[in-house]
Amino acid sequence: MRIGIDCRMWNETGIGRYIRNVVKQISLLDTKNGYTLFFLPKNIDSVSLPNNFRLVPANIRWHTFAEQTKLASIYLKENLDLLHVPHFNVPIFYTRPFVATIHDLTILRMRTGRATTLPYPIYQVKRMAFNMNLLSTVHRAKKLFTVSDFVKQDIVSTLGVKGDKIVLTPNAVDAAFKPAAPNEVQEVLARYGIAQPYLFYIGNADPHKNLEGLIQAFTRVSGSFPDLQLVLAGSKNFFYDRLEREWQTHPIINKLRFIGYVDDADLPVLYTGAEAFVNPSFFEGFGIQLLEAFACGTRVICSNTTSLPEIGGSAAHYFDPYSVDDMVTAITTALKEVDSAKRVEGFKIAQKFSWETSAKTILQVYENCLSL
Numbered sequence: 001m002r003i004g005i006d007c008r009m010w011n012e013t014g015i016g017r018y019i020r021n022v023v024k025q026i027s028l029l030d031t032k033n034g035y036t037l038f039f040l041p042k043n044i045d046s047v048s049l050p051n052n053f054r055l056v057p058a059n060i061r062w063h064t065f066a067e068q069t070k071l072a073s074i075y076l077k078e079n080l081d082l083l084h085v086p087h088f089n090v091p092i093f094y095t096r097p098f099v100a101t102i103h104d105l106t107i108l109r110m111r112t113g114r115a116t117t118l119p120y121p122i123y124q125v126k127r128m129a130f131n132m133n134l135l136s137t138v139h140r141a142k143k144l145f146t147v148s149d150f151v152k153q154d155i156v157s158t159l160g161v162k163g164d165k166i167v168l169t170p171n172a173v174d175a176a177f178k179p180a181a182p183n184e185v186q187e188v189l190a191r192y193g194i195a196q197p198y199l200f201y202i203g204n205a206d207p208h209k210n211l212e213g214l215i216q217a218f219t220r221v222s223g224s225f226p227d228l229q230l231v232l233a234g235s236k237n238f239f240y241d242r243l244e245r246e247w248q249t250h251p252i253i254n255k256l257r258f259i260g261y262v263d264d265a266d267l268p269v270l271y272t273g274a275e276a277f278v279n280p281s282f283f284e285g286f287g288i289q290l291l292e293a294f295a296c297g298t299r300v301i302c303s304n305t306t307s308l309p310e311i312g313g314s315a316a317h318y319f320d321p322y323s324v325d326d327m328v329t330a331i332t333t334a335l336k337e338v339d340s341a342k343r344v345e346g347f348k349i350a351q352k353f354s355w356e357t358s359a360k361t362i363l364q365v366y367e368n369c370l371s372l
């Protein structure tokens with residue numbers, strides 16, 4: 001069988017991590033089928049895979065007009081038995097069998113002009129196009145993968161897709177995420193210019209991530225913990241630049257550390273050195289950072305909405321992301337906690353998730369789709 005996988009987001013966070021881990025596991029599990037992987041040309045030379053994997057350049061960015069036209073032609077040229085697109089952006093003009101991964105329905109939930117760099121009318125038009133693409137994908141796909149039961153139920157209730165069409169393939173963490181040694185923590189923190197104690201967040205700064213609310217809560221928490229810093233990690237972009245600019249004149253800026261992009265090798269160390277990891281998001285399809293923090297023995301404080309309670313279970317401290325008061329209370333309670341029961345439970349939760357298990361499920365779906 002000839003199976004294609006869209007890997008253009010290979011080096012991105014979030015979806016990129018999903019793609020990298022799924023492809024890695026499939027390459028270890030499947031030696032009989034042939035795979036065609038579509039990459040941005042700049043990423044091809046950095047990837048090494050077995051001989052049954054062929055890498056094809058597709059120099060087309062996601063969410064563009066060319067993706068809907070030229071990319072469909074690139075896919076069709078390969079005459080694939082099945083294509084797997086790990087996002088909702090399957091070209092409308094692609095006519096052969098495909099499966100897709102829907103990570104969340106954030107595009108349908110977050111309706112704010114602050115969530116775009118475009119003029120608002122253009123943003124609305126582009127958003128309508130995204131929605132059309134999403135609807136086309138979910139209804140034309142042979143099967144849909146998703147990463148949490150929350151998203152599965154959201155797709156069923158919002159888009160009218162039958163539940164048996166959707167297969168759970170959760171995210172996971174690999175063995176690199178574990179508590180780091182004290183000397184390693186000090187070396188990495190010094191390199192990033194971070195002083196302990198600190199709260200840690202990693203991810204993008206899109207408005208639905210609610211970093212403005214987190215900073216507001218941290219401003220109040222710092223009154224009780226004057227030495228505490230808030231470390232915000234994530235590739236610098238329009239939203240991070242805007243956030244930093246908006247808080248530049250506030251006294252709390254001296255306790256905020258915007259450290260930008262973090263290499264994957266440093267992530268376990270930054271989790272380990274933190275007093276807690278905080279995720280204040282309004283909307284999450286999974287929340288892989290919770291598992292990463294758990295695996296490193298780090299406290300987790302997060303929103304009580306969408307998928308996060310499903311992933312965090314009894315190991316996390318929860319708050320209402322729409323209430324700064326509630327966020328302050330949860331952070332303060334967690335920082336004062338001395339009981340290690342949640343830490344032990346966090347290790348157990350992290351171990352329940354497996355990339356290998358998800359990849360095996362995906363392979364079985366490939367086989368089932370091709371036998372129909």
